[in-house]
Amino acid sequence: xxxxxxxxxxxxxxxxxxxxxxxxxxxxxxxxxxxxxxxxxxxxxxxxxxxxxxxxxxxxxxxxxxxxxxxxxxxxxxxxxxxxxxxxxxxxxxxxxxxxxxxxxxxxxxxxxxxxxxxxxxxxxxxxxxxxxxxxxxxxxxxxxxxxxxxxxxxxxxxxxxxxxxxxxxxxxxxxxxxxxxxxxxxxxxxxxxxxxxxxxxxxxxxxxxxxxxxxxxxxxxxxxxxxxxxxxxxxxxxxxxxxxxxxxxxxxxxxxxxxxxxxxxxxxxxxxxxxxxxxxxxxxxxxxxxxxxxxxxxxxxxxxxxxxxxxxxxxx
Amino acid sequence: xxxxxxxxxxxxxxxxxxxxxxxxxxxxxxxxxxxxxxxxxxxxxxxxxxxxxxxxxxxxxxxxxxxxxxxxxxxxxxxxxxxxxxxxxxxxxxxxxxxxxxxxxxxxxxxxxxxxxxxxxxxxxxxxxxxxxxxxxxxxxxxxxxxxxxxxxxxxxxxxxxxxxxxxxxxxxxxxxxxxxxxxxxxxxxxxxxxxxxxxxxxxxxxxxxxxxxxxxxxxxxxxxxxxxxxxxxxxxxxxxxxxxxxxxxxxxxxxxxxxxxxxxxxxxxxxxxxxxxxxxxxxxxxxxxxxxxxxxxxxxxxxxxxxxxxxxxxxxxxxxxxxxxxxxxxxxxxxxxxxxxxxxxxxxxxxxxxxxxxxxxxxxxxxxxxxxxxxxxxxxxxxxxxxxxxxxxxxxxxxxxxxxxxxxxxxxxxxxxxxxxxxxxxxxxxxxxxxxxxxxxxxxxxxxxxxxxxxxxxxxxxxxxxxxxxxxxxxxxxxxxxxxxxxxxxxxxxx
Numbered sequence: 001x002x003x004x005x006x007x008x009x010x011x012x013x014x015x016x017x018x019x020x021x022x023x024x025x026x027x028x029x030x031x032x033x034x035x036x037x038x039x040x041x042x043x044x045x046x047x048x049x050x051x052x053x054x055x056x057x058x059x060x061x062x063x064x065x066x067x068x069x070x071x072x073x074x075x076x077x078x079x080x081x082x083x084x085x086x087x088x089x090x091x092x093x094x095x096x097x098x099x100x101x102x103x104x105x106x107x108x109x110x111x112x113x114x115x116x117x118x119x120x121x122x123x124x125x126x127x128x129x130x131x132x133x134x135x136x137x138x139x140x141x142x143x144x145x146x147x148x149x150x151x152x153x154x155x156x157x158x159x160x161x162x163x164x165x166x167x168x169x170x171x172x173x174x175x176x177x178x179x180x181x182x183x184x185x186x187x188x189x190x191x192x193x194x195x196x197x198x199x200x201x202x203x204x205x206x207x208x209x210x211x212x213x214x215x216x217x218x219x220x221x222x223x224x225x226x227x228x229x230x231x232x233x234x235x236x237x238x239x240x241x242x243x244x245x246x247x248x249x250x251x252x253x254x255x256x257x258x259x260x261x262x263x264x265x266x267x268x269x270x271x272x273x274x275x276x277x278x279x280x281x282x283x284x285x286x287x288x289x290x291x292x293x294x295x296x297x298x299x300x301x302x303x304x305x306x307x308x309x310x311x312x313x314x315x316x317x
Numbered sequence: 318x319x320x321x322x323x324x325x326x327x328x329x330x331x332x333x334x335x336x337x338x339x340x341x342x343x344x345x346x347x348x349x350x351x352x353x354x355x356x357x358x359x360x361x362x363x364x365x366x367x368x369x370x371x372x373x374x375x376x377x378x379x380x381x382x383x384x385x386x387x388x389x390x391x392x393x394x395x396x397x398x399x400x401x402x403x404x405x406x407x408x409x410x411x412x413x414x415x416x417x418x419x420x421x422x423x424x425x426x427x428x429x430x431x432x433x434x435x436x437x438x439x440x441x442x443x444x445x446x447x448x449x450x451x452x453x454x455x456x457x458x459x460x461x462x463x464x465x466x467x468x469x470x471x472x473x474x475x476x477x478x479x480x481x482x483x484x485x486x487x488x489x490x491x492x493x494x495x496x497x498x499x500x501x502x503x504x505x506x507x508x509x510x511x512x513x514x515x516x517x518x519x520x521x522x523x524x525x526x527x528x529x530x531x532x533x534x535x536x537x538x539x540x541x542x543x544x545x546x547x548x549x550x551x552x553x554x555x556x557x558x559x560x561x562x563x564x565x566x567x568x569x570x571x572x573x574x575x576x577x578x579x580x581x582x583x584x585x586x587x588x589x590x591x592x593x594x595x596x597x598x599x600x601x602x603x604x605x606x607x608x609x610x611x612x613x614x615x616x617x618x619x620x621x622x623x624x625x626x627x628x629x630x631x632x633x634x635x636x637x638x639x640x641x642x643x644x645x646x647x648x649x650x651x652x653x654x655x656x657x658x659x660x661x662x663x664x665x666x667x668x669x670x671x672x673x674x675x676x677x678x679x680x681x682x683x684x685x686x687x688x689x690x691x692x693x694x695x696x697x698x699x700x701x702x703x704x705x706x707x708x709x710x711x712x713x714x715x716x717x718x719x720x721x722x723x724x725x726x727x728x729x730x731x732x733x734x735x736x737x738x739x740x741x742x743x744x745x746x747x748x749x750x751x752x753x754x755x756x757x758x759x760x761x762x763x764x765x766x767x768x769x770x771x772x773x774x775x776x777x778x779x780x781x782x783x784x785x786x787x788x789x790x791x792x793x794x795x796x797x798x799x800x801x802x803x804x805x806x807x808x809x810x811x812x813x
Binding site for chain 2: 059061062063066068069070071072074075078096097098100101102103105108110132135136231232233258259260261
């Protein structure tokens with residue numbers, strides 16, 4: 001038995017010594033950034049330019065609260081200089097465990113590499129209680145502010161600050177990149193605000209409560225969610241009540257995020273006469289939405305098309 | 318007359334007494350009024366402060382907008398050509414001022430954000446788990462620690478507490494009130510209580526205290542987190558249930574681009590039985606080999622974006638357990654006996670365990686919360702050495718030592734087709750760790766309905782078959798498990 005013990009120690013020690021000597025791939029001098037979602041990755045690429053190497057944990061098609069915890073994420077996070085996250089507990093289902101597994105002290109909560117993009121944003125829907133009768137409620141408020149392009153600018157500012165803090169020698173380049181992107185985004189915001197005028201006051205429902213900030217920014221009316229509560233599937237009674245109230249209030253659009261099944265949203269749309277539209281919640285969620293700007297373009301185009309379809313259907317009746 | 322005079326005196330004095338009380342009351346009322354006036358004044362002052370803060374925010378916002386507009390406003394070309402350096406310096410100064418003001422506004426906004434009343438408390442959660450069951454044979458025929466027939470078992474009530482200890486470590490504790498299988502009485506015990514570093518260099522992480530040591534895939538997962546109702550037989554017998562140990566564990570993430578995790582640990586015992594220490598008193602001395610040593614290595618391969626394979630190997634060594642394991646007993650408390658020596662008693666002297674595990678997961682990225690397939694398999698080899706001793710009234714023979722090599726495994730497949738529903742099939746087979754001729758096979762289909770993350774019902778049917786050597790009989794059982802969680806519940810790395 002003693003021999004066995006000695007053998008066990010020898011093998012592990014030898015393996016440790018050998019493996020520790022394996023050279024890591026050289027990463028030039030790029031700032032290695034891991035983002036949880038694809039919108040943050042897009043912003044980081046825009047601001048960081050050639051100075052950064054960005055990896056997003058999500059590809060765009062995932063639920064923002066349900067990115068699978070893949071072991072392959074761990075080495076990427078282990079080497080990261082910065083971790084950019086949405087904040088407001090948006091990533092509670094996967095990020096804390098991945099952070100622990102990453103064994104990277106630089107990006108842990110409270111360290112300068114932990115970049116909370118929500119800093120400075122006043123959250124909406126902050127619950128009075130975090131009791132689970134309200135479902136999988138976010139204790140710090142609704143975390144889906146990124147769909148509002150004006151608030152996204154705050155996130156961009158936070159990413160910029162973190163990059164400058166990490167690499168002050170590149171401040172000029174980073175400032176130039178940020179200003180150029182913000183100018184582009186401001187121009188698009190002005191364009192989107194004009195485009196969306198016909199949708200002012202238009203009522204819509206969605207599967208999950210992703211659209212609070214977006215609706216307020218663009219003057220739409222967010223009527224409710226298909227989910228009973230965040231993270232809780234709808235019950236037949238809830239669907240029945242939702243259909244009745246949607247009919248009474250003339251809700252014209254059922255917005256389905258691609259992460260959720262189509263069956264119930266389609267059923268609700270059919271029974272209320274609303275138009276069903278599938279729209280992304282982050283870049284890459286549906287085709288032709290690789291960047292944040294393309295995604296917002298697609299969202300506004302999709303909503304306008306849905307409203308038009310509804311009007312045409314009414315006219316034909 | 319005397320009575321009348323006495324009554325008059327009584328009336329006069331009592332009136333004085335009442336008068337004094339009324340005065341006191343008035344004084345008290347005046348004091349209360351003054352206090353209320355003070356409170357109103359304080360509230361008014363507070364309102365003024367809030368208004369001032371709001372005004373400050375508005376002013377700062379306006380100033381930012383004004384300054385931002387200034388910075389974005391194109392300068393006349395003549396000025397650019399005449400004084401470019403001065404203009405650049407001025408722009409930089411204004412930008413700096415804007416940034417400073419933004420920081421000020423953000424800090425005011427952050428200060429005004431709603432704070433949770435429980436934010437200074439550790440994360441606290443409670444897990445409850447009740448098992449309703451029917452088993453068609455009694456415990457003598459099944460060898461189980463639960464009775465046959467109808468049974469209700471409050472298997473656990475767990476209190477989970479976790480928080481950061483300081484910037485360098487976190488701590489957690491799991492207190493469990495488990496029902497005694499024989500008496501049914503719940504006793505509170507510390508299932509886990511450990512400290513874990515969060516910022517060691519060189520990809521290291523150290524854990525110490527009482528915890529579930531890393532061994533295999535399901536041994537260090539709590540009962541209510543298992544994909545089926547009962548812990549696989551092979552983990553129950555070879556490890557002794559959950560891989561609980563009092564000791565230390567060092568985890569190392571290899572600094573390469575592929576995920577490889579190595580863990581080594583040492584502890585006083587491993588699993589709840591049979592190697593828990595029960596005799597280190599009376600001057601006994603323990604050699605280094607008297608401790609338990611365990612380790613695990615695991616890796617992962619993303620075969621496609623939706624499909625991943627996670628293999629792992631584990632080892633456990635108890636080089637010397639003389640005078641520690643004591644007499645081996647069956648789960649129902651009966652001492653273990655070698656069939657060829659009726660009445661004999663077995664005492665564990667050492668054991669080693671090796672395990673190989675494999676998990677294949679299909680989790681479509683787009684709707685992994687609604688659809689998934691997980692196939693998990695673990696094979697264990699047990700090398701158990703023990704002394705066989707005669708007992709009075711039993712067979713007569715000289716004590717001897719014996720070593721037994723046994724194998725056991727379990728394999729399960731779980732298919733999830735909606736956020737609420739999943740079903741699966743578990744197959745198990747095992748050789749007894751002290752008599753490898755004693756073989757058991759079992760299979761269990763199960764279906765789970767999770768109304769939410771925190772409320773789950775599971776129905777499972779289990780058929781268990783023993784061979785003739787065991788002396789036990791085949792049996793059928795139906796289980797209904799109801800598990801619930803209140804409060805905080807972390808999604809740990811191990812439960813992925």
